[in-house]
Amino acid sequence: MNQTLAxxxxxxxxxxxxxxxxxxxxxxxxxxxxxLIGGIALRNAAPSWPQADVILNVPxxxxxxxLLICTSFTMVMALNGVQRNDQKSLVxxxxxxILGGVVFLGIQVYEYYHFIAGNESLGAALSASGFSGDKFLxxxxxxxxxxxxxxxxxxxxVLSGVIYLFVIFLQAKNGIYGSDNFDRVEIxxxxxxxxxxxxxxxxxxxxxx
Amino acid sequence: MSEHQSVWRKYIFSLDHKMIGKQYLFLGxxxxxxxxxxxxxxxxxxxxxxxxxxWWLLGFLFKGxxxxxxxxxxxxxxxxxxxxxxxxxxxxxxxxxxxxxVIPLQIGARDMAFPTLNMLSFWTMFLASIVLLASxxxxxxxxxxxxxxxxxxxxxxxxxxxHGQTYWxxxxxxxxxxxxxxxxxxxxxxxxxxAPGMTYFKMPLSVWGLWLTSILNAIFVPVIAAGLxxxxxxxxxxxxxxxAGRLAAGGGGDPLLYQHVFWIFGHPEVxxxxxxxxxxxxxxxxxxxxxxxxxxxxxxxxxxxxxxxxSIVWGHHMYTTGMSxxxxxxxxxxxxxxxxxxxxxxxxxxxxxxKGSLHFKTPMLYTMAVIWVFAIGGLTGLYNAxxxxxxxxxxxxxxxxxxxxxxxxxxxxxxxxxxxxxxxKMFGRMMNPLMNxxxxxxxxxxxxxxxxxxxxxxxxxxxxxxxxxAEYDFIKPLMGLNEFITYAAIVLGAFQxxxxxxxxxxxxxxxxxxxxxxxxxxxxxxxxxxxxxGNFAEIPxxxxxxxxYSNPKVKGQDWVPQSxxxxxxx
Ligand code: HEM
Ligand SMILES: [Cu+2]
Numbered sequence: 195m196n197q198t199l200a201x202x203x204x205x206x207x208x209x210x211x212x213x214x215x216x217x218x219x220x221x222x223x224x225x226x227x228x229x230l231i232g233g234i235a236l237r238n239a240a241p242s243w244p245q246a247d248v249i250l251n252v253p254x255x256x257x258x259x260x261l262l263i264c265t266s267f268t269m270v271m272a273l274n275g276v277q278r279n280d281q282k283s284l285v286x287x288x289x290x291x292i293l294g295g296v297v298f299l300g301i302q303v304y305e306y307y308h309f310i311a312g313n314e315s316l317g318a319a320l321s322a323s324g325f326s327g328d329k330f331l332x333x334x335x336x337x338x339x340x341x342x343x344x345x346x347x348x349x350x351x352v353l354s355g356v357i358y359l360f361v362i363f364l365q366a367k368n369g370i371y372g373s374d375n376f377d378r379v380e381i382x383x384x385x386x387x388x389x390x391x392x393x394x395x396x397x398x399x400x401x402x403x
Numbered sequence: 404m405s406e407h408q409s410v411w412r413k414y415i416f417s418l419d420h421k422m423i424g425k426q427y428l429f430l431g432x433x434x435x436x437x438x439x440x441x442x443x444x445x446x447x448x449x450x451x452x453x454x455x456x457x458w459w460l461l462g463f464l465f466k467g468x469x470x471x472x473x474x475x476x477x478x479x480x481x482x483x484x485x486x487x488x489x490x491x492x493x494x495x496x497x498x499x500x501x502x503x504x505v506i507p508l509q510i511g512a513r514d515m516a517f518p519t520l521n522m523l524s525f526w527t528m529f530l531a532s533i534v535l536l537a538s539x540x541x542x543x544x545x546x547x548x549x550x551x552x553x554x555x556x557x558x559x560x561x562x563x564x565x566h567g568q569t570y571w572x573x574x575x576x577x578x579x580x581x582x583x584x585x586x587x588x589x590x591x592x593x594x595x596x597x598a599p600g601m602t603y604f605k606m607p608l609s610v611w612g613l614w615l616t617s618i619l620n621a622i623f624v625p626v627i628a629a630g631l632x633x634x635x636x637x638x639x640x641x642x643x644x645x646x647a648g649r650l651a652a653g654g655g656g657d658p659l660l661y662q663h664v665f666w667i668f669g670h671p672e673v674x675x676x677x678x679x680x681x682x683x684x685x686x687x688x689x690x691x692x693x694x695x696x697x698x699x700x701x702x703x704x705x706x707x708x709x710x711x712x713x714s715i716v717w718g719h720h721m722y723t724t725g726m727s728x729x730x731x732x733x734x735x736x737x738x739x740x741x742x743x744x745x746x747x748x749x750x751x752x753x754x755x756x757x758k759g760s761l762h763f764k765t766p767m768l769y770t771m772a773v774i775w776v777f778a779i780g781g782l783t784g785l786y787n788a789x790x791x792x793x794x795x796x797x798x799x800x801x802x803x804x805x806x807x808x809x810x811x812x813x814x815x816x817x818x819x820x821x822x823x824x825x826x827x828k829m830f831g832r833m834m835n836p837l838m839n840x841x842x843x844x845x846x847x848x849x850x851x852x853x854x855x856x857x858x859x860x861x862x863x864x865x866x867x868x869x870x871x872x873a874e875y876d877f878i879k880p881l882m883g884l885n886e887f888i889t890y891a892a893i894v895l896g897a898f899q900x901x902x903x904x905x906x907x908x909x910x911x912x913x914x915x916x917x918x919x920x921x922x923x924x925x926x927x928x929x930x931x932x933x934x935x936x937g938n939f940a941e942i943p944x945x946x947x948x949x950x951x952y953s954n955p956k957v958k959g960q961d962w963v964p965q966s967x968x969x970x971x972x973x
Contacts, residue, residue: 205594210591213591213594214517214591217590217591220621221583221586221621222625224623224625224626224629225626225628225632226629228626228629228664229629229632229633232629232633232644232660232664235657235660236644236656236657239657332636332640332641332642333640333641333642336643336655336656339643339656342636343632343633343642343644347632
């Protein structure tokens with residue numbers, strides 16, 4: 195339905211869809227912040243907290259972080275492409291972004307699998323941190339609870355982002371976007387950058403501190 | 404717009420904000436009856452502990468226990484009563500139904516900014532309702548940890564047995580998702596879809612209230628979503644966020660964290676429920692006093708101030724959790740601060756009435772009732788906000804009386820006012836005024852008898868959420884009052900059927916409504932019933948504020964639509 199333009203020009207020239215995405219991101223950020231602050235509060239209250247690199251595979255995840263930052267870059271390139279009406283570059287960079295997201299998820303699943311299947315060296319790391327058993331599970335103390343809740347909630351966002359971008363990708367392949375019509379690409383990009391930004395917080399808090 | 408939409412598109416998966424609003428209305432009314440019925444069962448047990456429930460309160464439902472409500476059942480009843488009333492009755496009626504119906508029409512928009520999201524929001528709520536209702540069929544019954552669902556009561560270990568709490572958490576997460584979808588839609592619609600000339604300070608106060616409510620929803624529902632996710636994980640995956648002490652193997656979490664997260668959301672939630680009512684009351688008082696809302700801008704700004712303050716006072720629900728006295732006092736100070744903007748717009752209401760030419764049409768009666776019940780609710784809130792008084796009053800029936808005055812009575816009367824006022828536009832017919840009047844007086848009197856006496860009970864020390872009050876020696880002398888409240892509550896319940904009957908009957912048999920039966924200025928009254936999908940043939944140009952009643956420049960009538968220039972009117 196086409197609405198003749200409203201009285202309010204509040205928030206400048208942003209399209210209605212973009213405004214809604216910004217609002218959604220603020221809301222989503224609040225959920226994340228609650229989880230993160232809750233985790234930090236519980237950690238501060240805990241009598242002991244394992245060193246990050248004892249149980250977790252920090253180098254592997256550092257690579258994952260690097261990968262996700264790269265996809266933010268390719269997303270910018272995709273938007274840049276469509277703004278220049280360069281269909282090929284739009285499709286290519288969207289594809290690369292999706293690929294990066296899929297690899298990120300793959301590595302996360304691998305990491306989870308490794309923790310949940312358990313093995314001796316993991317068991318040794320766990321007992322060094324004061325946990326029993328050779329599996330690292332959500333029920334492994336507050337540490338496991340915070341780790342799994344935070345990273346899986348973020349992982350779900352990456353998954354949604356990949357699906358979202360895939361839809362945009364299919365539409366782009368059909369050539370519906372161009373230099374006069376790229377709002378939806380931009381909006382999807384906003385979501386993707388947000389997921390990236392949140393990951394940097396998650397990585398810092400869970401894997402580095 | 405094609406005229407030949409399929410039945411599915413038109414009535415079920417409708418994209419039209421007006422139809423979605425009606426869907427919410429029917430959902431809310433269904434749950435209001437259901438929750439009200441549970442309230443009567445609670446009242447029965449409090450007046451006649453462990454005596455069989457009579458047939459006219461459907462005693463056969465408790466056949467298993469010889470017609471008696473057993474302790475587990477009692478806990479389930481007050482838990483589900485509170486949950487349903489707040490999230491499944493009041494929220495759908497005021498925000499779902501009137502947010503949807505009123506916002507686009509009053510700001511001169513063709514629809515919500517995102518019609519598909521709007522439809523999804525309703526059907527997510529529907530799904531949430533199914534999950535909630537399904538929990539009644541579980542072998543151990545529904546959730547039973549109170550509408551607040553504090554851990555450890557709400558946990559698997561050390562909590563109440565059964566899966567009811569899991570269903571509750573899931574249903575609330577879904578309902579929250581639906582609310583968030585709605586919030587995005589309402590907030591953006593008001594920002595972007597206002598008709599030309601409809602500046603923020605020309606918006607009707609109803610829209611102000613609904614808009615501010617949606618902003619609060621957008622900010623705070625995501626917070627409780629995080630809490631619910633953690634609660635769900637505690638129950639399903641064995642995390643221990645909220646489990647502490649002996650039961651928590653290996654570390655353990657903190658049940659107080661849940662309380663903080665819950666009330667960071669929970670306190671704004673009570674404003675979420677009341678803000679639409681404040682807006683609607685402010686507007687209807689002006690319509691039925693035939694004069695501009697006194698201090699229109701001040702009222703709007705006060706509501707904004709309250710929105711901000713409401714987010715930093717949650718600690719007043721936790722005075723008895725052993726918080727530091729300094730923190731307690733800070734929360735007390737901030738909470739008492741809210742009474743300043745509240746009193747200002749309250750006096751604006753009274754001054755709107757002052758020297759107005761009052762028309763006691765039925766929506767006006769309900770509106771005036773809000774003034775009364777909100778005054779009592781608001782004033783008793785000061786007792787609860789004061790640390791020293793609250794340490795005694797906390798968890799007594801005094802609190803229950805207080806929050807029913809604000810949350811239940813004000814919102815209920817606000818809802819009745821809204822339904823009666825917009826009924827002609829929604830259904831094209833007028834409600835029967837006589838039936839409404841009978842319903843009004845019956846409800847007004849019995850409701851005050853119920854809730855005021857609850858405060859009396861609480862003041863005398865009667866705790867809330869207790870199964871059998873007669874077991875306590877100091878409550879025994881109060882049992883007569885308990886019986887009295889129960890009878891008043893039954894009368895209250897009975898009167899609601901008059902409204903229900905009127906609501907249904909008038910839809911088919913009521914007199915056909917004129918286009919603008921209340922002689923109001925706002926834009927929804929400039930379109931004919933049935934309002935087509937798309938609302939306006941041409942988007943109106945707005946010239947005046949929403950309540951230019953009795954403007955001396957307008958000749959021959961005491962009202963002027965917002966879309967008519969005053970110089971040329973009359
Ligand atoms: C029909 C009139 C109503 C009656 C007679 C009634 C009665 C009651 C009673 C007896 C309790 C239990 C108090 C206790 O032992 O703690 C209660 C709790 C409650 N009611 Fe109502 N109620 C009514 C309407 C409403 C409405 C419309 C709302 C909507 C906001 C509402 C919200 C609540 C809440 C939130 C609780 C607390 C539940 C809990 O303890 O977890 N009630 N009500
Ligand atoms: Cu509060």
